[in-house]
Amino acid sequence: MTAVAPERKTSPVPAKRQSPRQAARFDLLRVPLLGRFLQWRGSRVAMQIPVLLLGLVMIAHAFWGPELAPKNLATLLTWVHFRGLVVVVILLAGNLFCMACPFMWPRELARRLFSPRWRWPRALRNKWPAIALFVAVLFVYELFDLWASPYWTGVLIVGYFAAALLVDALFQRASFCKYVCPIGQFNFLSATMAPLEVAVRDRGICTSCATKDCIRGRRAEVATSRAVGAEGPSCAAAAMQLPIVQRGCELALFQPRKVGNLDCTFCLDCVYACPHDNVGILARLPAEELATEGTRSGIGQVARRFDFTVLAVVFTFGALLNAFAMISPVYVVEQWISRVTGLTVEWPILASIFALALVLEPAILLGGAAAITRRVAGSRDSLLAIVKGFARSLVPIGFGIWLAHYGFHFLTGFLTVIPVAQNAALQSFGYPLLGDPIWQLGGLPQSIVFPMEIGIMSLGLVGSWIVAWSIAREHSPRRAVGSFVPWGVLHLLLYVSAVWIMTQPMSMRGTFLGGV
Amino acid sequence: MERRMLRRSGAVLVCVCAVVAMSGGCRPASSDAPEIQIQLTLQPSPPQVGDADVSLKMTDAAGAPLAGAEVRVEGNMNHAGMKPSFADLKEVEPGKYSGTLDFTMGGDWFLLVTAKTPDGKSVERKIDVPGVQTK
Numbered sequence: 001m002t003a004v005a006p007e008r009k010t011s012p013v014p015a016k017r018q019s020p021r022q023a024a025r026f027d028l029l030r031v032p033l034l035g036r037f038l039q040w041r042g043s044r045v046a047m048q049i050p051v052l053l054l055g056l057v058m059i060a061h062a063f064w065g066p067e068l069a070p071k072n073l074a075t076l077l078t079w080v081h082f083r084g085l086v087v088v089v090i091l092l093a094g095n096l097f098c099m100a101c102p103f104m105w106p107r108e109l110a111r112r113l114f115s116p117r118w119r120w121p122r123a124l125r126n127k128w129p130a131i132a133l134f135v136a137v138l139f140v141y142e143l144f145d146l147w148a149s150p151y152w153t154g155v156l157i158v159g160y161f162a163a164a165l166l167v168d169a170l171f172q173r174a175s176f177c178k179y180v181c182p183i184g185q186f187n188f189l190s191a192t193m194a195p196l197e198v199a200v201r202d203r204g205i206c207t208s209c210a211t212k213d214c215i216r217g218r219r220a221e222v223a224t225s226r227a228v229g230a231e232g233p234s235c236a237a238a239a240m241q242l243p244i245v246q247r248g249c250e251l252a253l254f255q256p257r258k259v260g261n262l263d264c265t266f267c268l269d270c271v272y273a274c275p276h277d278n279v280g281i282l283a284r285l286p287a288e289e290l291a292t293e294g295t296r297s298g299i300g301q302v303a304r305r306f307d308f309t310v311l312a313v314v315f316t317f318g319a320l321l322n323a324f325a326m327i328s329p330v331y332v333v334e335q336w337i338s339r340v341t342g343l344t345v346e347w348p349i350l351a352s353i354f355a356l357a358l359v360l361e362p363a364i365l366l367g368g369a370a371a372i373t374r375r376v377a378g379s380r381d382s383l384l385a386i387v388k389g390f391a392r393s394l395v396p397i398g399f400g401i402w403l404a405h406y407g408f409h410f411l412t413g414f415l416t417v418i419p420v421a422q423n424a425a426l427q428s429f430g431y432p433l434l435g436d437p438i439w440q441l442g443g444l445p446q447s448i449v450f451p452m453e454i455g456i457m458s459l460g461l462v463g464s465w466i467v468a469w470s471i472a473r474e475h476s477p478r479r480a481v482g483s484f485v486p487w488g489v490l491h492l493l494l495y496v497s498a499v500w501i502m503t504q505p506m507s508m509r510g511t512f513l514g515g516v
Numbered sequence: 517m518e519r520r521m522l523r524r525s526g527a528v529l530v531c532v533c534a535v536v537a538m539s540g541g542c543r544p545a546s547s548d549a550p551e552i553q554i555q556l557t558l559q560p561s562p563p564q565v566g567d568a569d570v571s572l573k574m575t576d577a578a579g580a581p582l583a584g585a586e587v588r589v590e591g592n593m594n595h596a597g598m599k600p601s602f603a604d605l606k607e608v609e610p611g612k613y614s615g616t617l618d619f620t621m622g623g624d625w626f627l628l629v630t631a632k633t634p635d636g637k638s639v640e641r642k643i644d645v646p647g648v649q650t651k
Contacts, residue, residue, distance in 0.1 A: 068626070068642070070592045070600065080597035148594040148624075328622060328650065413597025420596075439590075442599035505565070505622050505650040 026283035028093075028196060029271065038281070041246075041272050047100035055102045055157060061424055062154025072150035074157065076413075076420050079147045084410020086183075087190060087403045094194040094281070095187045098177070098265035103164040107176070110169040120175040127185060127307040131314055134182035135358065138318055142325050143350055174250035177265050184265065186402075189315050191261035192392075193286045193399045193463070198264055198271070198279065199255070205278045206256035214255040214270040214279060217248040246273045252298035255279055259296040260289025287463045290392045291470035302392060306384070309391040313362045316398030320497055321357040323405045327504040365493070366391070369486035376482030377475065389475060390487050393468035397491050400460020401498045404453035408502075411449045415441035453502050457495060464491040549637040551577035554629055556589075556643055558617075563648045565619050570603055572613045574631060574639075581611020584634040591617050591645075594624045622650035 029035040037043050054077070062074030069075040086097045137156075144152055160183075167176040177184050200206055211218075220242040249255070249270050251263050258264070271279045295301050302308045324330055330353075337349050370386035373379070379386065419437035426432050465488055472484035552574060559569040570589055574582040584607070591601040601620060605613035619625060625645040632638055 068592065068628075069594055069596045070598060072596070076596035079595070145594070147596065409595075409597050413599070416597050416599065439600050439602070443597075 027201070028281035030280070038268065039271065044099060044267060045105065048102055048105040051100050052102040052105050055161075059154050059157055062150045062157065065150065065424060065427070067150060069148045069150060070416070071420055071423060072153075073417075073420055073424055074150045074153045075147060076417060078153050078157070080409050080413050081417060083406040084414070086187065087399070087406050088410065090187065090190045090194050091399075091403060092195070094196040095191040095261060095264065095266045098184060098187050099267065101265070103161055103176075103181075106161060107164055107168040110165045114169040116168065116170055116172050118171050120171045120173070120179055124179060126179070126305075127311045129180055130182050130185045131307065131311055133180065134185060134311075134314055134318070135354070137182050138322060139350065139354060141322075143347055173252075174265070174267075178251045178263060185311060186315065188262050188264070189311065189395055190399050190402070191264070192290050192395055194261055195283055195286050196281050197261050197284050197289075198266060198268065199258065199282045199284070201278050201280050201282070203256060205276050209276060209278075211275060212254070213246070213248055213273040213275055215248045215252070217244040217269075218246040218273045218275065219243065220245050248273045249298075254297040257295070257297035259292055259294070260284075262289070262296065262302070263298055287396050287467060290395055290467045293474055303389045306388060309388045312391045312394050312398070313366070314358055316394040316401070316494065317358050317362050319398050319401035319405065320494065320501065321354070323401060323498065323501045324357070325353075326405075326506055327501060329504065365490055369490045372486040373472075373475075373483045376485075377479045379476060386475075390468060390471055393464050393471060393487055393491070394494075396463025396467060397457070397460040397494050397498075400457040400463070401494075403460075404456050404498065404502060407456065408446075408449055408453055408506075410443075411452070412443040412446060414443045416443070450502070454499065457498050457502070461491055461495040549633075549639050552582060552631075552633070552637065552639050553579075554631075554639065554641050554643075556627065556629065558645065563619055563625075563645060565622050565648060565650050567616050567618055570605065570615050570617050572605055572629065574611050574613065582633055583607065583610035585613070585631045585639075587613045587629065587631045589615065589617055590628040590630070591619065591625055592628065593621060594626060619648045622648050624648070 027035075029039055037046075040046075058074040058077055061072055065072050065074070089096050140146065146152055146156065163180065164176045167180055168174070247269050250267075251265065253263060253270075255270050255274070266281075268281075271281075293301075293303060299305075299308075333353060334349050337352050338344060341349075341352070343349050366387045367383055369390070370383040373386050373390070374381065374383065381389075418441050419439045422432065422434040422437040425434040426437065465484075468487040468491065469480070469484050472487070473480040476483045553576075555573040555575075557571045559571070572587060572589070574585060574587070576582050587605040587607075589603045589605060591603075592598065598621065601618045603615040603617040605615040608614050617627075625648050627643045627645055629641045629643060630639065
């Protein structure tokens with residue numbers, strides 16, 4: 001009967017059942033007001049609706065507002081504020097963008113309309129579709145100068161809504177989030193650096209839990225099952241026929257075996273479903289989960305999954321590539337490729353740069369580091385196995401580079417949203433509803449932001465070293481130093497490259513071959 | 517059932533595509549005076565980061581200089597999130613205006629020239645300035 005009649009959230013977790021460390025952990029859900037708000041089931045929708053409305057305003061401005069990117073809310077909010085805020089918020093709290101994701105609310109409506117019946121194809125239950133889309137977004141961003149085009153930025157936003165709607169209207173569970181969404185994968189990897197995670201408060205309670213509602217979802221109350229006349233053994237079977245009133249984790253993360261923030265959208269379905277009030281948003285050490293070996297619920301072993309390895313590589317080397325493409329030396333590379341190959345069309349030249357940066361360079365650097373590690377450690381593992389084992393150590397430095405780059409644009413331009421919004425209101429209503437545009441508003445001066453960029457990337461470097469050291473000790477306890485050094489040098493190379501890029505004068509390019 | 521679902525999905529997609537496609541031609545019309553010609557030159561050329569001298573020549577449909585206009589140039593980068601630069605141009609001889617504009621960063625810029633002629637006509641032009649060079 002317990003399977004259908006889980007105890008409601010009434011009793012707090014007994015303190016004596018918690019370990020000292022668990023008891024000491026900060027829990028966001030215990031914070032007055034904010035905690036109560038987050039535990040309210042409508043909180044996610046309450047966060048999604050304003051973001052969705054903002055998204056609709058951006059779409060409208062993209063198609064009907066000024067065609068000039070710096071004066072358009074779609075380009076400004078997408079490429080300056082949204083990107084900057086995502087990484088800053090992840091660093092300070094966690095994956096709150098997925099929590100308030102505006103693409104998910106239309107999805108809920110679509111689900112009511114379509115009642116999806118299909119399961120996501122088994123062959124695609126991995127990160128490959130999302131990796132392909134992630135690279136595709138980076139590529140079209142450069143090819144079509146998306147930052148300079150309100151129209152195509154609007155098309156991208158509408159396309160994203162359409163893709164989320166289509167996938168989740170056809171396929172059950174959170175297929176779009178887990179297997180398709182490139183922003184989601186970016187957030188999942190970035191959130192490994194977050195100080196908060198959705199986690200179990202007391203594992204002892206989970207051991208004795210019979211219903212596992214956090215993953216299965218909570219079904220209708222006992223009273224309902226009695227009302228349909230089921231009793232005894234038939235009751236359990238009947239209970240399984242009852243409707244789910246609170247879904248469990250749709251990303252297949254079973255709380256007692258969940259590790260860290262990978263694949264977690266902070267949707268809090270597990271919090272609402274748990275009948276024992278045993279799931280919280282707990283403080284943890286950023287990047288600690290990257291040093292953790294073993295099987296994770298809903299993911300398996302990260303160190304054995306080639307798709308996760310490639311995702312980490314694309315995430316990290318993509319950060320360098322995305323920043324490199326905004327400085328003038330990229331013209332030199334384009335011109336060199338053009339001279340060598342005779343190509344004069346942009347897309348194959350750009351594709352060559354992507355192949356160099358995302359395939360050839362990582363293959364040489366990671367393969368080289370793995371070969372040295374194998375030799376020093378006397379390991380019999382294949383090079384690929386060693387690369388898979390160490391790949392997750394790239395994430396902290398990769399996140400540091402993304403944060404430095406996007407943080408630069410956000411911090412130097414966060415106030416520009418005020419005159420652009422004032423101008424939008426002026427043009428829409430014919431009078432200065434928000435006041436006359438104050439075009440002189442910008443943000444922090446570059447001289448202040450630059451040291452912050454260096455500091456953030458330095459922290460990323462230290463994070464990568466700590467993770468690599470932990471993996472090296474696990475991988476070859478007796479020759480940990482020798483195993484670590486090649487990876488430490490690789491991280492240092494990435495760091496030096498990123499510092500060099502950030503010290504170059506920004507040159508917001510949009511001219512193929514530098515206008516030559 | 518599955519066919520119906522597919523049909524519904526298709527309908528939603530078609531609607532979304534239609535909205536996007538239709539939106540292309542819905543921008544507000546400009547209230548520009550197309551007969552007025554504007555010629556703008558920058559010094560140094562090609563422009564570099566820092567102050568640039570802006571010279572602007574304005575003529576009417578017959579090619580006669582347009583004197584006595586209020587002319588303003590606004591420089592923007594093509595990337596959002598950058599503070600614009602402004603220059604109010606002064607008339608140095610009939611129909612010729614000049615001023616100084618600060619290119620704060622290397623890269624692709626565009627200039628918005630707005631002018632009001634003595635007879636009340638408004639002119640607004642966008643002039644691309646690709647590849648402002650870093651020193």
